[in-house]
Amino acid sequence: MMEFSTQALFREDSYLREAEASVLAVNDQGGIILDRTIFYATSGGQPGDVGYFERQDGSRIEIAGTVTGRTKNEIIHLPAPGQALVGPGETLRLVIDWPRRHLLMRMHTACHLLTVICPYPITGASVSTDDSRVDFDLPEAGPGKEEATERLMELVRADHPVFIRQIGEDELAANPGLVKSKNVRPPQGAGSVRLVCIGDEGVVDSQPCGGTHVASTAEIGEIHIGKIEKKGRENRRFRLRFGPLPVS
Template sequence: MTEALFRDDAYLSTVEATVTGLRDDGGIVLDRTVFYATSGGQPGDTGHFERADGTLIKIDATITGETKADIVHLPEAGQPAPAIGETLVLHIDWKRRYKLMRMHTACHILSVVLPYPITGAAVGEDESRVDFDLSEASADKTELTDKMMAIVTANHPIFTRWITDAELDANPGLVKSANVKPPRGLGRIRLVCIGEDGAVDTQPCGGTHVSETQEVGDIHIGKIEKKGKENRRFRIRFGAPPA
């Protein structure tokens, strides 16, 4: 099991770690990492590892292994392989990660202004999408953008807390996804909360987010698409809406 440092501190961009395993596909397993592994619609981190002699191992993707607790770092083709037991300094591509943190937070904000079951989501560096079980096609891009930006500019705090599996079972309304359940097996569930005491939003999520809504910056709904009889796709983009 790899200690996932990003779960408690999404702003930690570098750390020392020890190689604990090497896979046949070149994947590197460490005792701990700041690299987020692809999950929940958020892409895995990229970046590089620095060896003691100064050479670099460029990381092209981060994925989970046999379980969510196993994090595997996939090097670019042609990179040198470290040795088991070797100490490396990890560096994520912070510029990319921070954009994903802002975008993932924006997705949570959209789920506040559109309180419907989520049927799918994908977080991107410049555009994200969230799909809702929503039969009505009357959603207005300008109105939704204004509501989202009101939450952004209010600068609500964002924090995480943990509950037990039993506590989640007792509060099923916390789960917004219609078809994907929070990962279990650790005996506890991570909640991402927006607002004092989570008053704006509280939902299970394992991704990375900013620490206050103002950090999201300008966002807008760029497009609303009909995807089936009762499915609507909302695309979030950075920047103010086009004039």
């Protein structure tokens, strides 16, 4: 079966809400593959985008999810049940559910800040619009909810810039501390690695990541640690939620 590659516009600009694209193919399950897309595909704990495609006659195709195919570069858009069929070569206007995406961008950036105040190996993570989590290899008790929230909000209020830069795989190999995940390594073989950097010249944090993020930490807004759970002998789960820390 032919292998397709989609230009991932979101990797260069997370703020794109609309774009035009052409249909490359429709797979056996009805998934739509485009020549380019603004829809983020499920990866790295961040869920894929939803939204709709608008056809030239003004009708819409609702997109219920976005995933990767046989490679990270093959991005498949999953229509909701009962949608009209499209064909190769058709031009579509792409529109993502922006309020949902922006919540995910804010949350994902907050997860990066959490790894700054909890500098321990990451064993798992999941980003959602209202309750995200990061799991750490942390056998001893770390900071409590109040302390972690206070330190997190200090970084948010500092309004640090968030930006992307590319480094060579050799540079990553020479700086293994950039990889915070205990068990997952960035994909190799592309020649370069995408870093998400926070602070001037990445002084606050720099780590490989393919997700979408806001442009400054202040854009995250009020956020707090809702719960810290012990998951096994050496794992602790920190849950992130929007809004101020509730008064106990």
